[in-house]
Amino acid sequence: MIPNVSRRTFLRSAALAAAVPALSFSEPSPAAGAPSPVKLGVATYTFRNFTRAQMVPWLKQLKIASINCKDVKDHLPMDSAAEDQALSDYRSKGIELHAAGTIYFPKDEDEDIRTKFEYCKRAGIKVIVAGDPAPATLPRIEKFVKQYDIRIAIHNHGPEDKIFPSPLDVLKAVKDMDPRMGCCIDVGHCARAGTDVVEAIHAAGPRLYNMHIKDLASFTDKDSQVVVGQGKMPIREIFEALAKTQYQGWVDLEYEIHGDDPMPGVTESFAYMRGVLAGLGYSNPA
Numbered sequence: 001m002i003p004n005v006s007r008r009t010f011l012r013s014a015a016l017a018a019a020v021p022a023l024s025f026s027e028p029s030p031a032a033g034a035p036s037p038v039k040l041g042v043a044t045y046t047f048r049n050f051t052r053a054q055m056v057p058w059l060k061q062l063k064i065a066s067i068n069c070k071d072v073k074d075h076l077p078m079d080s081a082a083e084d085q086a087l088s089d090y091r092s093k094g095i096e097l098h099a100a101g102t103i104y105f106p107k108d109e110d111e112d113i114r115t116k117f118e119y120c121k122r123a124g125i126k127v128i129v130a131g132d133p134a135p136a137t138l139p140r141i142e143k144f145v146k147q148y149d150i151r152i153a154i155h156n157h158g159p160e161d162k163i164f165p166s167p168l169d170v171l172k173a174v175k176d177m178d179p180r181m182g183c184c185i186d187v188g189h190c191a192r193a194g195t196d197v198v199e200a201i202h203a204a205g206p207r208l209y210n211m212h213i214k215d216l217a218s219f220t221d222k223d224s225q226v227v228v229g230q231g232k233m234p235i236r237e238i239f240e241a242l243a244k245t246q247y248q249g250w251v252d253l254e255y256e257i258h259g260d261d262p263m264p265g266v267t268e269s270f271a272y273m274r275g276v277l278a279g280l281g282y283s284n285p286a
Contacts, residue, residue, distance in 0.1 A: 033281065033283050034281065034282055034283060035282065035283060035284050036277050036282035036283070036284055036285050036286050037242070037243045037246070037247070037282075038239050038242050038243065038247075038251055038277060038282075038286060039066070039249075039250045039251065039286045040064070040250070040251055040252075040253070040270065040273060040274070040285075040286040041064060041066045041067055041068060041098060041250040041251065041252045041253070042059065042062070042064050042067050042068070042252055042253050042266075043067075043068040043070070043212055043252040043253065043254040044067055044068065044069050044070050044072065044075045044076075045070050045072060045102075045254060045256070046253060046254060046255040046256070046262055046266060047073075047075075047262060048070075048072045048073065048259060049073075049259045049260055050073065051073050051074055052073065052074050052075055052086060052089060055075070056089070056090075056093050056095065058263055058266075059093075059095060060093070061263075061267075062266065062267065062270055064270075065094055065095055065096060066095070066096045066097070066098045066250060067090075067095060067096075067097055067098070067252075068097075068098065068099040068100070068101065068129060068210065068212075068250065068252040069097050069099070069100055069123075069125075070100070070101060070102065071100075071103075074086060076097070076100060076123065078115075078119055080122060083119065083122055083123065084122070087122075087123055097123055097124070097125050098125070098126075098127065098249070098250050099125060099127040099128070099129055099153070099184075099209075099210050099249075099250065099252070100119070100120050100123065100125045100127070100128055100129065101128055101129025101130065101131070101153075101155065101184070101210075102129050102130070102131040102155050103116050103119075103128055103129065103130055103131065104130070104131045104132065104133075105130060105131075105132075105133040105134075105137055105141060107137075108134065108136060108137040108140055109140075110140065113137075113140060113141055113144050114144060116128065117144045117147075117148045117150060120148075120150055121148055121150065125150070126149075126150055126151060127150070127151045127152075127153055127209050127210055127249065128150055128151070128152050128153065129153045129155050129184045129210050129212075130152050130153065130154045130155060130184075131154075131155050131157070132155075132157065132161060132163050132164060133154065134163065135163070135173055138173060138174065138177065138181070139177075141181075142177050142178050142181055145178055145180045145181060146178055146180075149180070150180070151180040151181075151182060151209045152180065152181050152182065152209075153182055153183055153184035153208075153209035153210040153249075154170045154173070154174070154181075154182070154183050154184065155183075155184040155186055155210075155212070156169065156170060156183070156184075156185065156186055156189050156190055156193065157186070157189050158186075158188070158189035158190075158192040158193050158222065159192055159193050159194075160222075161189070161193075165189070165193040166190060166193040166194070166195040166200070167183045167185045167190055167195065167200040167203070167204055168195055168200060168203060170182075170183040171183060171203060171204060171207065174207065179206065179207065181207070182204065182206075182207030182208060182209045183204055183207060183208060183209065184208075184209060184210035184211065184212060185197065185200055185201065185204065185208060185210075185211050185212070186211075186212040186214075186254070187211070187212065187213055187214060187233055187238065188212075188214040188215070188216050188225065188233070191216060191219040191232075191233065192216070192219055192220065192222060197233070197234065197238055198234065198237050198238060198240075198241045201238065201241040201242060201245060201247070202241060202244075202245060204245075205245055208245070208247055208249065209249050210249050210250065210252065211242070211247075211249065211250065211251045211252060212252055212254040213228065213233075213235075213238075213251050213252065213253055213254065213273070214228065214233070214253070214254055214255065214256065215227065215228040215229065215230060215231035215232070215233040215235070215269075216231045216232060216233060217230070217231045217232065218232070219232060225255075225256055225257045226257075227265045227268045227269050227272070228253070228268075228269035228270075228272050228273055229268070229269065229272030229273075229275075229276075235272070235273060235276050236276050236279070236280070239251075239273075239276060239277060239280060240280065243280075251273075253266065253269055253270065253273075255269060273285075274286070
């Protein structure tokens with residue numbers, strides 16, 4: 001049985017959305033009336049315990065029409081026939097795929113890397129969120145980036161990640177490579193690595209191709225994730241930095257807690273983020 005979001009949850013979220021600009025962002029905004037430059041999406045890992053048929057109605061409830069899809073459950077299978085069926089289902093529901101991942105590249109081999117690029121090409125996806133490719137593998141990946149014209153957004157994974165704990169480590173590794181070699185900033189892992197998220201956004205500039213958004217009660221505790229808006233993450237400043245740097249990609253909520261009942265927290269997270277955007281003066285928070 002698919003759990004439904006309670007009326008109380010929706011009312012609480014609506015109240016939160018209305019309260020955020022009034023309580024926190026009362027100063028005049030130069031963005032008054034402008035369309036929001038920040039596009040909100042979902043990393044489908046958020047719904048990792050649920051099938052595509054369960055997830056799609058929730059996306060509709062959330063008013064989310066663009067996703068970062070992962071090969072988990074049946075969200076976007078690697079098998080070509082199953083992938084085609086998933087893509088047909090998404091198209092019929094008006095849902096587009098702007099990224100795939102996190103996808104891992106454990107082998108420095110053409111065939112393994114080509115398989116991942118073909119997978120994204122079939123889906124019409126132009127951004128691969130890549131997990132921990134070895135630095136020695138990057139030149140081979142770059143070759144396929146040029147061949148397929150698909151961007152690579154290397155995902156940082158915090159202090160436990162011995163290769164790319166911070167987006168700054170990603171930027172060092174790709175700085176002399178094709179401009180389509182860039183990063184996906186996971187704000188939680190970024191903060192836990194001791195890197196200022198806002199500074200990382202400015203440092204990445206045009207090499208920032210995807211964002212994973214979440215919130216933490218403590219920047220030193222991996223297990224302290226909370227609903228967006230209830231922790232320490234500077235969401236307003238993050239959105240301002242994205243607007244200032246003219247970021248063209250998506251900000252994907254990756255809600256990794258309450259895997260068996262994610263919708264209450266996901267709903268409140270979007271209400272808060274849309275409230276922040278409204279408080280910044282944007283007319284149509286995504």
